[in-house]
Amino acid sequence: MPASKTSAFFARFRSLIALVLMTVALSVMSEHFLTTDNGLTILRQVSINMCLSLGMTLVILSGGIDLSVGAILGFSGAVAAGLLKNGLSIPALGLHLQFTTSGAILAGVLIGAALGWHNGVAITRFRLPPFIATLGMLSIARGLAFLWTGGFPITGLGADFGQIGTGAWLGVPVPVWIMVVLVGMFLVVAKRTRFGRHLYAVGGNTRAARLTGLNVDRIKISVYTLAGALAGVAGLIVTSRLDSAQPNAGLSYELDAIAAVVIGGTSLSGGRGTILGTVLGCLIIGVLNNGLFLLNVSPFWQLVIKGYVILVAVAIDQASAPRNRDS
Amino acid sequence: MTSPVTDTILEAVGIEKSFPGVRALDGVSLRVRAGRLVALLGENGAGKSTLMNVLSGVFPPDAGAVHLEGQPVRFATPREAQARGIGIVHQELNLIPYLSVAENIFLGREPRTRLGLIDYGRLHADTQAVLARLDLKVAPETLVADLRVGQQQLVEIAKAVAEEARVLILDEPTSSLSAHEVEVLFGVIADLKRRGVGLVYITHKFEELAHLCDDVVVMRDGRVVGEALFRDLTREAIIRLMAGRESKEVYQKTPAAPGDELLRAEEISLPGEGAGRPFLVDKVSFTLRRGEVLGVFGLVGAGRTELLESIFGAHAARSTGRLAIEGRPVVLRSPADAIAAGLALAPEDRKRDGLVLPMSVAANASLACLHRTLRAGFVSDAREAAVVTPYVERFRVKTPSLAQLIVNLSGGNQQKVILAKWLATAPKVLLLDEPTRGIDVNAKREIYSFIDDLAQRGLGLIVVSSELPEVLALADRVMVMCEGRKTAEFSRAEATPERVLHAALPDRAAAIAC
Structure with missing residues (x-):
C-alpha cells in the first residue's frame, strides 16, 4: 500500500488497532486475560459506561455536552429501588401505590428521560449553554437522590429485579445483552433514521439546519431525553447488580462516558463522530481497566494511565485532522 | 500612472491569490505614496479585502511581490507587517470586549514598569493623548463592551493611529460613525497625510472621497479595472468605472414571458x-x-x-x-x-448558513427532503442516491462520489449542491x-x-x-x-x-x- 493509503487506513481504524494491540499485549502479559470468563467480565463491566456513552455520543454529536448522566443514573436507580421496595405514598390523596418489578423498571427509565428532557428544555427554550444546564442538573439529580433515599442505601430488591444485573441468558450476562441490543439500536438510529441524520446536521451546522427547515429545538430536546433514559437504564443495571440503590451511585461516571466518546474519535464541536467509535472507546477503557487490574497495577496508577490514554487519543486525532482553514 | 518612485512607500506588483475554487486576485498592482490617499473602490467580492490582507501580512500572495520602500518584503504574520509600519483597520471590529479602551489600544505593546508589570499611569496617559486626537470623549478605563459601535470603531482606528504606522489601511472605517465622528476622522486623516503617512481607503460612500482622496483605483473580479487621479473624475465617471463597460463577457438571460x-x-x-x-x-x-x-x-x-x-x-x-x-x-x-x-432559500454565506461541512455531498443534498429517502421508515443509501443523483447530474456537480465530504468541493460545486438540495423539494x-x-x-x-x-x-x-x-x-x-x-x-x-x-x-x- 502507498503511504497515503496506509495512513488513511490507519486513521480510519485507529481505535480498532489500538484495541487489538492492547488485547494482544495483555494476552501475552497475563494468562488470565484471554479467557471467556474474563471477556464476559469485561463486557459486563463495560455495559454501564456503554449505556451512558451511547447517549453522550448523541449529545456531543448535536454539539452539546451532558454532565448530569452520572447523577441521573443515581437518582433513577434509587427511584426504581424505592418504588419496588416501598411503593409510592401520596398522603394528600390517601393513595398508596405498589409497584411490580416491571413497573419500577419502567419508572426508573422514565424518570431518567424526564430529567434529560428537563436538560433539553433548559438548553433550547431558556437558552442555557449545555455545560451550565447539565451542571445544574448534576447537582439537582444528586440532591434528589439523597432526598429520595434519605441518604441511606435501599437494599433487598428481590430476585426478579436482581436478574437485570446478575442474570444470564445462553451463558451471557443480561447487562451484556442489554448493551448489545442498545448498541444495535443506536447504530441504526444514528445512521439510518431521519432523526439521526438531522442530529448530525444540527451538530454540524445549527444555522444551516434551521434554514433547511429542521426543528432544531425538538431534535436537541430528544437527544437529551434519550441520554437521560439511557442513564436510567444504566441506573437499573448498577442498582440491580449491587442489590442496593446507593445515593452516591454513578458519581463522576459522566467523565468516563465523555472519555469513551472522545477516544472513539467524536469531535467535541459536534457533527462528526460515530456510534461504532464510541463502542470501541468504551471497550478500550474497559480492557485497560481490566488489564491493569490483572497486572496488579495500583489503582492510583490506573487513573494516571487512563488520563494519558485520553490525552494521547485526542492528540492523535488533532494531529491527523485537516487543519481548519479559518484558524 | 507615471510618477516619481521616490515617494512610494508600499508597492504591490502583480499580486495573485487563489482560494479553493476561486481566483481572488489576478495580477493586481497598487502603489501607496507618502502623504497621499488612494481610494480603493469596487463591488463585494472584487478582491479589495483580499488585497489588503496580503499587504498587511494576514496571508502571503501566491505570486507577485510586495515592496516596502523599494525593498521586497514578505510578511509571515500581521505582527511582522505591523512592526514594519503597516497598520490596518479591518472592516469588522477586532477588539476584546472585556478589556478597557487603553488595554485594547496598546494590546501587546503595553508600557511596563521596572518590575515588568503594566505601567497603568503611562498607559492611560498615552491613551488619553490618542483619544484626544480622535476627539473621543471616553475614559481610558472604560470597557470596550460598554461603548457604542461607532465609538468602538474609533477605538479600532485609535489603535492603528497609536502605532504611528507609515502606511495605514482603512477598510470601510465610517460604516457606523456619526456625522461628527466622520468629520473628526477626516481631520485625523488630513493630519496623517501632512505627516507623510500613505493611506489606503476602502469605501462604498462616494461622498467621502471628495474630502480626502488623491488617487482612485477600481477593482472588479480580482483585477484593477481603472485608476485615475481623483480630481480628474466626476461621479458619473466613477460609476461608469465601477459598473464596467466590458460587456463582451456578460451573460444574457433568455427573455421571459412571465406567467x-x-x-x-x-x-x-x-x-x-x-x-x-x-x-x-x-x-x-x-x-x-x-x-x-x-x-x-x-x-x-x-x-x-x-x-x-x-x-x-x-x-x-x-x-x-x-x-x-x-x-x-x-x-x-x-x-x-x-x-x-x-419556498427555498440559498443563503449568501454558504459555509455559515447553507452547508453542513462535516457531512457528505449526498447527505447535504438530501437534507431538505429526507422523507423521500426512507424505505420502511429508515434512510436507504440506495434511495438517497436515487433521489439526489438526478439533481447532482443536472447541475453538473463535480465530485468524485456522493460520499465525498462537501468541505472538499470548490465553492462553485458547493453552491450547485445547495441548488440540488432545494430543487429536490420541488419549490x-x-x-x-x-x-x-x-x-x-x-x-x-x-x-x-x-x-x-x-x-x-x-x-x-x-x-x-x-x-x-x-x-x-x-x-x-x-x-x-x-x-x-x-x-x-x-x-x-x-x-x-x-x-x-x-x-x-x-x-x-x-x-x-x-
Missing part, C-alpha cells in the same frame, strides 16, 4: 436589534410572477439578505408584513413553513442570495444558465446580488434597495447601470462635490 402572479409581498418590515437603524427592512413590497427572475440590487447593508430571510420565515418573531403565494395569503412562522409553502419560488459569491468565472456562468433554465420551467426566482453586471444580466425586473427601503424598480429595458447605481446610493451621496 401568473406567484408571490406577493406587502410591506415586509424587519426591526433592527439594538443600536443602528430602527428598521433593517422597511415596508418593502413587490410581486414575482411565474417564470420571472426578479433581481434585487443594493449595497452592503441595504437589507437585501434580511428581506429574503424575513420572507423565508427565519425572523418570524420580529418581521411583519403580508405574503401571498399564488394569490392565497400565507403566514410563514418558520423556514419549515416556508419550505412547505414552496415554486427560489430565493438566491448572492448565488455566485466567491466562485470562479466558469461556475458563475453555469449558475447563470441554471437560473435561466429554472425560470423557463416556470419557477419564480429572486436573485440578490451586489454585482451590478450580474443583476443586469439575469433579471427580468430589477428592484433596488437602499438602507432597508425599496428605492426603485426597473424593467429590464429601463435598467441601465447608471440608473440602478443612483438608486442604490444613499441620498446624501448625491451631494458629492465633483
Whole structure:
C-alpha cells in the first residue's frame, strides 16, 4: 500500500488497532486475560459506561455536552429501588401505590428521560449553554437522590429485579445483552433514521439546519431525553447488580462516558463522530481497566494511565485532522 | 500612472491569490505614496479585502511581490507587517470586549514598569493623548463592551493611529460613525497625510472621497479595472468605472414571458436589534410572477439578505408584513413553513448558513427532503442516491462520489449542491442570495444558465446580488434597495447601470462635490 493509503487506513481504524494491540499485549502479559470468563467480565463491566456513552455520543454529536448522566443514573436507580421496595405514598390523596418489578423498571427509565428532557428544555427554550444546564442538573439529580433515599442505601430488591444485573441468558450476562441490543439500536438510529441524520446536521451546522427547515429545538430536546433514559437504564443495571440503590451511585461516571466518546474519535464541536467509535472507546477503557487490574497495577496508577490514554487519543486525532482553514 | 518612485512607500506588483475554487486576485498592482490617499473602490467580492490582507501580512500572495520602500518584503504574520509600519483597520471590529479602551489600544505593546508589570499611569496617559486626537470623549478605563459601535470603531482606528504606522489601511472605517465622528476622522486623516503617512481607503460612500482622496483605483473580479487621479473624475465617471463597460463577457438571460402572479409581498418590515437603524427592512413590497427572475440590487447593508430571510420565515418573531403565494395569503412562522409553502432559500454565506461541512455531498443534498429517502421508515443509501443523483447530474456537480465530504468541493460545486438540495423539494419560488459569491468565472456562468433554465420551467426566482453586471444580466425586473427601503424598480429595458447605481446610493451621496 502507498503511504497515503496506509495512513488513511490507519486513521480510519485507529481505535480498532489500538484495541487489538492492547488485547494482544495483555494476552501475552497475563494468562488470565484471554479467557471467556474474563471477556464476559469485561463486557459486563463495560455495559454501564456503554449505556451512558451511547447517549453522550448523541449529545456531543448535536454539539452539546451532558454532565448530569452520572447523577441521573443515581437518582433513577434509587427511584426504581424505592418504588419496588416501598411503593409510592401520596398522603394528600390517601393513595398508596405498589409497584411490580416491571413497573419500577419502567419508572426508573422514565424518570431518567424526564430529567434529560428537563436538560433539553433548559438548553433550547431558556437558552442555557449545555455545560451550565447539565451542571445544574448534576447537582439537582444528586440532591434528589439523597432526598429520595434519605441518604441511606435501599437494599433487598428481590430476585426478579436482581436478574437485570446478575442474570444470564445462553451463558451471557443480561447487562451484556442489554448493551448489545442498545448498541444495535443506536447504530441504526444514528445512521439510518431521519432523526439521526438531522442530529448530525444540527451538530454540524445549527444555522444551516434551521434554514433547511429542521426543528432544531425538538431534535436537541430528544437527544437529551434519550441520554437521560439511557442513564436510567444504566441506573437499573448498577442498582440491580449491587442489590442496593446507593445515593452516591454513578458519581463522576459522566467523565468516563465523555472519555469513551472522545477516544472513539467524536469531535467535541459536534457533527462528526460515530456510534461504532464510541463502542470501541468504551471497550478500550474497559480492557485497560481490566488489564491493569490483572497486572496488579495500583489503582492510583490506573487513573494516571487512563488520563494519558485520553490525552494521547485526542492528540492523535488533532494531529491527523485537516487543519481548519479559518484558524 | 507615471510618477516619481521616490515617494512610494508600499508597492504591490502583480499580486495573485487563489482560494479553493476561486481566483481572488489576478495580477493586481497598487502603489501607496507618502502623504497621499488612494481610494480603493469596487463591488463585494472584487478582491479589495483580499488585497489588503496580503499587504498587511494576514496571508502571503501566491505570486507577485510586495515592496516596502523599494525593498521586497514578505510578511509571515500581521505582527511582522505591523512592526514594519503597516497598520490596518479591518472592516469588522477586532477588539476584546472585556478589556478597557487603553488595554485594547496598546494590546501587546503595553508600557511596563521596572518590575515588568503594566505601567497603568503611562498607559492611560498615552491613551488619553490618542483619544484626544480622535476627539473621543471616553475614559481610558472604560470597557470596550460598554461603548457604542461607532465609538468602538474609533477605538479600532485609535489603535492603528497609536502605532504611528507609515502606511495605514482603512477598510470601510465610517460604516457606523456619526456625522461628527466622520468629520473628526477626516481631520485625523488630513493630519496623517501632512505627516507623510500613505493611506489606503476602502469605501462604498462616494461622498467621502471628495474630502480626502488623491488617487482612485477600481477593482472588479480580482483585477484593477481603472485608476485615475481623483480630481480628474466626476461621479458619473466613477460609476461608469465601477459598473464596467466590458460587456463582451456578460451573460444574457433568455427573455421571459412571465406567467401568473406567484408571490406577493406587502410591506415586509424587519426591526433592527439594538443600536443602528430602527428598521433593517422597511415596508418593502413587490410581486414575482411565474417564470420571472426578479433581481434585487443594493449595497452592503441595504437589507437585501434580511428581506429574503424575513420572507423565508427565519425572523418570524420580529418581521411583519403580508405574503401571498399564488394569490392565497400565507403566514410563514418558520423556514419549515416556508419550505412547505414552496419556498427555498440559498443563503449568501454558504459555509455559515447553507452547508453542513462535516457531512457528505449526498447527505447535504438530501437534507431538505429526507422523507423521500426512507424505505420502511429508515434512510436507504440506495434511495438517497436515487433521489439526489438526478439533481447532482443536472447541475453538473463535480465530485468524485456522493460520499465525498462537501468541505472538499470548490465553492462553485458547493453552491450547485445547495441548488440540488432545494430543487429536490420541488419549490415554486427560489430565493438566491448572492448565488455566485466567491466562485470562479466558469461556475458563475453555469449558475447563470441554471437560473435561466429554472425560470423557463416556470419557477419564480429572486436573485440578490451586489454585482451590478450580474443583476443586469439575469433579471427580468430589477428592484433596488437602499438602507432597508425599496428605492426603485426597473424593467429590464429601463435598467441601465447608471440608473440602478443612483438608486442604490444613499441620498446624501448625491451631494458629492465633483
